[in-house]
Amino acid sequence: MEKGMLLIGLGMGMVVLGFLLVFIGILLGALSGESEVEGGGVIMIGPVPIVFGTGRAATLAVILAVLLMVLWIVAILLMRRG
CATH class of the missing domain: 1.20.5 (Single alpha-helices involved in coiled-coils or other helix-helix interfaces)
Structure with a gap:
């Protein structure tokens, strides 16, 4: 593939x-x-996360945003290598 x-x-x-x-x-x-009701979200613009929300949902959104940012950077580095 x-x-x-x-x-x-x-x-x-x-x-x-x-x-x-x-x-x-x-x-x-x-x-x-x-x-x-609690809510939160992440908008990714390239590797830069914009996080919004309330309560625990916002904390979880920050953690997921950092994880997404790291995964994005790793993917870019791997693509440049091969």
């Missing part, structure tokens, strides 16, 4: 995983009946 096809497949898989996680989160929230 070519590098490009592998990256396309990984990207599509991550999008599907994201939709599944959102669906599971909505389902769990609806079934638990809790009224407290």
Whole structure:
């Protein structure tokens, strides 16, 4: 398999995983009946994360943003090598 096809497949898989996680989160929230709502998100512009949110969700978003930034840098370094 070519590098490009592998990256396309990984990207599509991550999008599907994201939709599944959102669906599971909505389902769990609806079934638990809790009224407290927290949210957060990350916008990646290249390797620079912009994080927003409230409570624990914002903390988790910061951790995930740092992880995404490191993965992006590693991927760029690996692509330059090969």
